[in-house]
Amino acid sequence: MAETLKILVEAVAEYAIPVILFSILTLGVFKKVKMFEAFVEGAKGGFEVAIKIIPFLVAILVAIGMFRASGAMDYLISFITPLTDLIGLPAEALPVAIMRPLSGSGSLGLVTEIMETHGPDSFIGNLVSTMYGSTETTFYVLAVYFGSVGVTRTRHAVAAGLLADAAGLIAALLICRLVF
Amino acid sequence: MLNYVWISLVFVSLVVGAVNGTLPEVTEAAFNMAKTSVSIAMGLIGVMALWMGILKIAEEGGLHRFLARLLRPVSKRLFPDIPHDHPAIMNMLLNLSANWLGLSNAATPFGLKAMEDLQRLNQNSKTASNAMVVFLALNTAAITFVPVTILAVRSSLNSVSPGAIIGSTIVAGVCATVTGVVAAKLLEKLPVFRRKADVTSESVAEEGK
Numbered sequence: 001m002a003e004t005l006k007i008l009v010e011a012v013a014e015y016a017i018p019v020i021l022f023s024i025l026t027l028g029v030f031k032k033v034k035m036f037e038a039f040v041e042g043a044k045g046g047f048e049v050a051i052k053i054i055p056f057l058v059a060i061l062v063a064i065g066m067f068r069a070s071g072a073m074d075y076l077i078s079f080i081t082p083l084t085d086l087i088g089l090p091a092e093a094l095p096v097a098i099m100r101p102l103s104g105s106g107s108l109g110l111v112t113e114i115m116e117t118h119g120p121d122s123f124i125g126n127l128v129s130t131m132y133g134s135t136e137t138t139f140y141v142l143a144v145y146f147g148s149v150g151v152t153r154t155r156h157a158v159a160a161g162l163l164a165d166a167a168g169l170i171a172a173l174l175i176c177r178l179v180f
Numbered sequence: 181m182l183n184y185v186w187i188s189l190v191f192v193s194l195v196v197g198a199v200n201g202t203l204p205e206v207t208e209a210a211f212n213m214a215k216t217s218v219s220i221a222m223g224l225i226g227v228m229a230l231w232m233g234i235l236k237i238a239e240e241g242g243l244h245r246f247l248a249r250l251l252r253p254v255s256k257r258l259f260p261d262i263p264h265d266h267p268a269i270m271n272m273l274l275n276l277s278a279n280w281l282g283l284s285n286a287a288t289p290f291g292l293k294a295m296e297d298l299q300r301l302n303q304n305s306k307t308a309s310n311a312m313v314v315f316l317a318l319n320t321a322a323i324t325f326v327p328v329t330i331l332a333v334r335s336s337l338n339s340v341s342p343g344a345i346i347g348s349t350i351v352a353g354v355c356a357t358v359t360g361v362v363a364a365k366l367l368e369k370l371p372v373f374r375r376k377a378d379v380t381s382e383s384v385a386e387e388g389k
Contacts, residue, residue: 012326016281024238031241042236046229049292050221057217063186065213066193069205075196101320112333120339129334129345133327134352136279136320141291142182145316146308148292149299153307154182155375156367157316163363164321168356175348 049148056147060139064102073098089173092118096128097169101138101162108132126180130172135165224288231289235271244270258318258361259311261301268297272315279319282328291319307375310368317360323353 028035067073077095084094092114099107111132115125138161146154197206238244244267248255255262255269262268271294278287294315302309327349334342367373 012281016283017286020286021234024234024241024243027241027243028237033237033240035237038236038240039233041233042239043229043233045293045296046227046232046289047225049232049289049296050225050228053224053292054218054221057221058214059186061213061217061220062210063189063193065209066197066206067189069209070193070197070202071200072192072196108329108333111330112337115333115337115339120334120337121341121344125334125339126345126348129327129330130348130352133324133330133345133349134322134356136322138320139182139185141320142316144288145291145295145319146182146312149295150304151299151302151306151308151312152183155308155313156364156370156373157308157313158182158185159367159373160313160317160360160364161320164317164356164360167359168321168352171355172348172352175351179348180344 053144053148056143060143100135101165104137123180127176135168228289279322280325282326314364317364321356321360
């Protein structure tokens with residue numbers, strides 16, 4: 001079972017992109033698209049978009065970097081601990097929950113550290129792995145995606161994203177209690 | 181709201197930094213992250229160009245019409261404002277599928293292209309459209325069938341069964357996604373989040389041609 005799964009996962013990682021490329025190019029051949037021209041025309045946009053997101057990346061990553069470096073992140077965690085004790089979230093897992101929407105590399109660091117200490121197959125190891133896999137770096141995505149098109153009034157996007165994160169984290173806790 | 185989050189992060193960091201005596205670290209973090217941001221963007225240029233080129237071929241080949249027809253039953257509920265054969269649907273689907281497969285290199289270019297399409301429908305307004313918020317809820321909640329990064333970390337730490345968490349990750353991701361979409365749909369009706377009437381429906385009708 002574990003072996004089949006491993007083979008499947010590796011196959012996806014190895015073949016997904018070649019298959020996508022092949023399919024789209026084959027489609028282009030059949031539809032007689034002027035491939036080279038179309039490719040270059042589209043690719044021109046790549047530079048522009050990458051440059052356009054720089055200010056937004058700087059804004060969000062600097063703010064989060066400062067927040068972590070100042071020690072404010074630790075205060076936030078100790079402030080929320082009583083709440084998470086109520087739902088039975090292990091104390092070590094809480095920083096992961098808070099860090100996840102803010103910083104991908106930060107939360108991955110925490111997850112790795114927890115698995116190193118407790119072992120990847122421990123309950124908490126499985127829990128933080130699930131938490132990491134089932135949510136995204138919400139603030140980063142919002143800042144970059146909205147930033148790239150110049151939207152500054154984001155309305156309910158932050159609220160919806162954070163509610164989704166919270167639901168994902170709680171669901172991760174419940175499902176892990178059930179299966180591990 | 182991103183506005184308030186941002187200013188709170190910076191302000192709290194400065195105050196806490198002053199109280200804790202960690203101001204030098206705070207300053208250093210700010211400069212380091214500013215540099216990191218640019219290297220992230222630079223690293224993105226090539227991949228962005230590659231995928232946007234491929235996407236252009238897909239678009240001219242008519243892939244978006246095919247996918248849009250296939251997704252019609254779902255997309256008309258999630259994105260009632262988007263004309264059903266608009267390329268935005270294809271780009272959003274590609275972004276989400278890349279996320280599901282854990283292909284983060286491909287996901288960002290598709291996602292940014294999708295935002296570009298949505299913004300055209302939004303008549304380049306500075307205010308987010310309902311479709312954008314639903315799309316980003318789907319995106320940030322992220323169902324991952326192949327959580328590549330976490331599998332790699334688990335393997336490197338000699339896990340007996342690195343893939344054990346795939347099932348639980350999918351279930352938690354589905355919960356997050358459903359919550360995100362429902363929240364986006366409900367919150368868009370709240371007076372606080374409602375957009376001003378000036379740029380809404382007429383822009384959509386025009387782009388639909």
